C-alpha cells in the first residue's frame with residue numbers, strides 16, 4: 001500500500017489525482033485529494049465570472065466518481081516534507097508516502113494596497129465579489145492592472161459586459177508582446193472597439209481605495225481595481241523546507257520531483273519546471289501535461305521502474321476578447337509566434353474548445369483513454 005496525497009484540486013491537481021489513481025491501482029496506490037473548496041474552480045473563466053456571467057458548478061465528488069479517490073475538504077496550512085505530513089486549518093494532520101503538490105499560485109501583492117484595495121483572481125469568491133461591485137456601479141472607472149493575457153481578457157470581458165463603465169488597462173509592456181504583428185494588431189483593434197483605454201509603459205506604485213498611483217505620482221481614479229500583475233507560489237512551500245525559486249515555486253527535476261525532497265512532486269503554477277527554452281510559465285497548457293507526467297513518474301517509481309524525462313512545447317496563446325471575439329496566436333514549442341493566427345468567430349470557437357477541454361479530459365483519463373504522449377505530441381514534440 002502507498003498513500004498518495006494530492007494537494008489542490010484545480011486543473012493540474014485533478015489531472016494528477018485521476019491519473020495517479022488509475023496508474024497506481026495495481027500496485028496498491030491510495031489517492032487522497034485535498035482542496036479548500038468542494039467545487040472545481042474553472043480558473044480559466046474567472047474573468048467571465050467577474051464580468052457577471054454565471055457558470056456551471058462542478059462538485060469535486062462528481063468529477064472523481066468511480067476513481068476510488070478520497071476527497072478531503074480543508075485548507076492546507078502546513079507541510080513538513082521531512083516528516084511526510086500535511087496540516088489542515090481544522091487541525092487535522094495527513095501523512096503520505098508520496099505527495100503531488102498542485103496548490104497553484106497566489107497574486108503577487110508586493111505593491112502596497114493590492115491586498116486591501118484591489119480585487120484579484122485568487123479564488124472564485126473574489127471574482128464574484130468583483131462582479132457584484134461592477135453590477136452596482138451605474139457609471140465610473142474600472143482599472144485593470146497588468147497587461148498579460150489575464151489582464152487583456154479581463155479588460156475586454158468587463159468592457160463588453162458593462163459598456164457604461166470606463167475600463168482602463170495599465171501595462172508595463174506593450175500588450176501581446178509575445179504575439180506576432182497581425183495577432184497583436186487584432187488584439188489592439190478589439191480593445192479599441194470595446195472602448196478600453198490602454199496605457200502602456202506605466203508602473204503602479206500604490207493602490208488606494210479610490211485610485212491607483214503611478215510611479216511619478218499621477219493618480220488614476222478607480223471605482224474598482226482588478227490586479228492581475230504577477231503571481232507567485234504559496235509561502236507554505238518555502239516554509240516546508242522544499243527548494244523553491246525566487247517566486248516561491250517548487251524547483252523540480254526532469255521527472256518533476258522536488259530537487260530537495262524526492263517523495264514530493266510539484267506541478268502546474270506551483271512548480272518551477274525547466275525546459276531547454278526556459279522555465280514554463282503558469283498556464284493550463286503546460287500545467288496539465290506536468291500533472292499527467294508527475295503521476296506517471298510516481299507510478300513508475302512505485303513499480304520500481306525509471307521514470308521518463310518530461311518534455312513539453314507550447315502550441316498556442318489563446319486569448320478571449322469578450323464573448324464575440326478572440327485571437328489565437330499559434331507558436332513554436334518555445335512559445336515564440338508562428339505566422340499563423342486566428343481571429344473573430346473561429347477564434348472564439350477555438351478558445352471555447354480550449355477552455356472547456358479539461359473536464360472531458362478528466363472523464364477520458366478515468367477510463368484510461370488519454371495517453372500522456374498525446375499531450376507531448378499536441379505540443380509539437382517528436
Ligand SMILES: Cc1cc2nc3c(=O)[nH]c(=O)nc-3n(C[C@H](O)[C@H](O)[C@H](O)COP(=O)(O)OP(=O)(O)OC[C@H]3O[C@@H](n4cnc5c(N)ncnc54)[C@H](O)[C@@H]3O)c2cc1C
Nearest residue numbers: 008009010011012036043075076104268269282283284285
Ligand atoms: C482569468 C484567467 C484566464 C486564464 N486563461 C488561461 C488560458 O487561456 N490558457 C491557459 O493555459 N491558462 C490560463 N490561465 C492560467 C491557468 O488558469 C492556470 O495556469 C491554471 O489554473 C493552473 O492550474 P493549477 O492546478 O496549477 O492551479 P489552480 O487551477 O489555481 O488550482 C489550485 C487549487 O488549489 C486549491 N488551493 C489553493 N490553496 C490551497 C490551500 N492552502 N489548501 C487547499 N487547497 C488550496 C485551490 O482551491 C485550487 O482548487 C488563466 C488564468 C486566469 C486567472
